[in-house]
Structures are given as structure tokens and as C-alpha cells.
Amino acid sequence: MASSSSLVLILATALLLATSFAQLTPDFYSESCPGVFSAVRSQIGIALEKEKRMGASLVRMFFHDCFVNGCDGSVLLDDTPTFIGEKRAGPNMNSVRGFEVIDAIKAAVEEVCPGVVSCADIIAIAARDSVVELGGPNWDVKLGRRDAMTASQALANTSIPAPTSNLTKLISSFAVQGLSVQDMVVLSGAHTIGQARCTTFRNHIYSESNIDGFFAGTRQAYCPPSNGTGDNNLAPLDIETPNFFDNSYYKDLIAKRGLLHSDQELFNGGSTDSQVSEYSENSDAFYADFVAAMIKMGDIKPLTGYDGEVRKNCRVVN
Incomplete structure (x- = not known):
């Protein structure tokens, strides 16, 4: 029979492992910070009242964060002389x-429950609330x-698909993250909101x-x-309803009005044409698959348990 000290060590190790591999759950803050959702939502409302485009920017931030070492808030970290x-x-x-x-948002959440909610989770909630605020589907x-306490500029340069990507490159970039072709097409539908710079198209x-x-x-x-001339001039990614989350993006692709090369690649005589056609005709299917894909993307290599930290300031490690 194991000694009491050995038993304590075994139990402690088991607890550590269980916590380290904990699964993400919608009710994670139900006791520790039940006010997190209202705090985030209020700030999203303020931001989008000032500028509707910000909703698309926050969705893009979630995507760019998750594609580099997982959804860990690393995209928020500022450069320093040593970082x-x-x-x-x-x-x-x-x-x-x-x-x-x-x-x-972080400041508002800290007022409600200091030191509890991670910046990585704030990005995830902000992306969801932005979609909802602009008329799109809701989800838990x-x-x-x-x-994260680290970041990778090198991976950011190679992991995030460029607006010049062809269909093969798009599929492979998403596959590396564990995302399917369907996930790729439906997540691209986030381009139903927002704008792009002239230099990208x-x-x-x-x-x-x-x-x-x-x-x-x-x-x-x-x-x-x-x-060099007009590089930063903006154009809507969805010419019809750039401030409303709907399926017009896919209708634009069928009409060959995709703004980015990578957009139009989804409907260009290739394997994804049928999915684009389905979403152009069935907004409910688009919404349902978009929700599933956003949840799936949010599961990319999260830090949990004792890994990482909860930053006090989202721009710097504690």
C-alpha cells in the first residue's frame, strides 16, 4: 500500500494532469466571473456604434490569433526591446x-472580476459578439x-493564408490547423463584413x-x-451589405465579384463551387456551418490549466 505522502503526490499529479488537459466549456466563468459576457457586449456595442467595420476587424483578429500556435492571445502582445x-x-x-x-474590454472585465478572464477568451467572445451585433448567428x-507568454512572428508570416492564395494553398493552410475544406469555405464567409485595402486586391x-x-x-x-498610390484606400469585401452579416458574399462570388483573389478562388470551376452555391441559396446552412467552424477554430491548441497565464494587460506578459 502506498504511503500517505506517496498518495498525496499521486493525487496532486493527477489533479495537475486533469487541469492541464481541461476542456474548454461555455460555462467556464459561470461562478468566477458571471458578468464577463455583459462587460464584453457593452464594449462591443460602443465600438461598433463608432465604426461598424470594427466588428469585422475583431473577427479577423480571432482568426489571425488562432492560426499562430493556437487561440492564445499571442497576437495582442506588443514588441519590446527584448521581445x-x-x-x-x-x-x-x-x-x-x-x-x-x-x-x-479587458479594462471593463477587470472591473467586474480582476485577474480571472484571459485575453485569449476575450478575443473569442468579442468575435462572437461582433457577428451577432452585425446581424449574424449567435453561439455559446x-x-x-x-x-501565451510567447509569440512567433515567423509563424505569423507563414501560417496565415495571403489574399493572393490559390485554392490549393487555402485548403492546405486550413488543413494544417485541423480545419476541413468545408471549414475553410464557411469561415471565408466572414468576408461578408468588413473592408480590404487596395494593395491586397x-x-x-x-x-x-x-x-x-x-x-x-x-x-x-x-x-x-x-x-504605392492609394495602397490604403478601402473597398468593401461584400459590395451589397458590408455592415451586415449575411450570405451576400457567396452571391458575389457566383457573380464573379469577389474582391480578393483568394475569395474568387472559392468559385472558379474548382471543388468548392458547390458549397459556395449552397450557401448563396441557403443562409441557414451558412449560419449553422459558420457557427460550427468558429467553435472548431476556437479549439485550436488552447492553453489550459497551468499552461500560460491570465494577463493583467493584454499587450504584455505579466
Whole structure:
């Protein structure tokens, strides 16, 4: 029979392992911070009242965070003299925005329950609330993530698919994260909200054939052909309802009005055409599959238990 000290050690080890491999759950903060959802929601409402585009930016932030070492809040970390974060990586620079909104949410949550809710979980809730605020589907966000104490600019440069990606590259980039082709197509539907910079779609509107000519002309009016001229001019990713979360994005693809090359690749005579057609005709199917894919993406390599930390300031490690 094991000694009492050995038994204590075994129980402690078992508890550590159980906690380290804990599963995310929607009720993670039901006792420790029941006010987290109202705190996040109020700040999202304030942010979107100022700028509807911010909702799309917060959804993009969740995506860019999860694709680099999992959904761990690493995208929020600022550079320091001794630390290189992910904000200046190519896919993030001039693309991921809304860090000040996350700061405001964190401050509001800290007022309710200091030191409890991770920044990684705040991003996940903010993405959901942004979709809902813009008319999209609701879902129970799985929670319990902890915050990374490291970041990887190198992985941010290689893991996040570029707007110039072809279908093969898109499929492989999502597959590396454990996401299926269906997940890729439906998550791309987040482009039903938000805008993109001229530099990300210039080549598509001037040099490619899989685009409606009239649509290309309207975009060219705001995006000059010369690099460096008008690079930061914005255009809506969904020409019909850029501030409303619906299935118009897929209707645009069928009409060859995808703004980015990577968008139009989803409907260009390839294996994903049928799924795009389905979502263009059935918004309920799009909403249901989008919710499932967002939950699945949120499960990418979360830090739980004793891994990571709960940051006091989302921009720096404790």
C-alpha cells in the first residue's frame, strides 16, 4: 500500500494532469466571473456604434490569433526591446486592428472580476459578439483558454493564408490547423463584413480574368494601378451589405465579384463551387456551418490549466 505522502503526490499529479488537459466549456466563468459576457457586449456595442467595420476587424483578429500556435492571445502582445511579437508580421501589419477595443474590454472585465478572464477568451467572445451585433448567428463560446507568454512572428508570416492564395494553398493552410475544406469555405464567409485595402486586391482587379468587368472597373476607380498610390484606400469585401452579416458574399462570388483573389478562388470551376452555391441559396446552412467552424477554430491548441497565464494587460506578459 502506498504511503500517505506517496498518495498525496499521486493525487496532486493527477489533479495537475486533469487541469492541464481541461476542456474548454461555455460555462467556464459561470461562478468566477458571471458578468464577463455583459462587460464584453457593452464594449462591443460602443465600438461598433463608432465604426461598424470594427466588428469585422475583431473577427479577423480571432482568426489571425488562432492560426499562430493556437487561440492564445499571442497576437495582442506588443514588441519590446527584448521581445518580438506578431503585430508587425506581414499578414498582421495594416490588417489586424482593434487592439484598443480589446484594451477597453479587458479594462471593463477587470472591473467586474480582476485577474480571472484571459485575453485569449476575450478575443473569442468579442468575435462572437461582433457577428451577432452585425446581424449574424449567435453561439455559446467555449472558454477556459489561458494567455501565451510567447509569440512567433515567423509563424505569423507563414501560417496565415495571403489574399493572393490559390485554392490549393487555402485548403492546405486550413488543413494544417485541423480545419476541413468545408471549414475553410464557411469561415471565408466572414468576408461578408468588413473592408480590404487596395494593395491586397490591386492585381485581381487589373490583371485577372475571373472577375466581372464592371465590378473591376468600379474598384479601379478607388484603387490606382501603380503600387504605392492609394495602397490604403478601402473597398468593401461584400459590395451589397458590408455592415451586415449575411450570405451576400457567396452571391458575389457566383457573380464573379469577389474582391480578393483568394475569395474568387472559392468559385472558379474548382471543388468548392458547390458549397459556395449552397450557401448563396441557403443562409441557414451558412449560419449553422459558420457557427460550427468558429467553435472548431476556437479549439485550436488552447492553453489550459497551468499552461500560460491570465494577463493583467493584454499587450504584455505579466
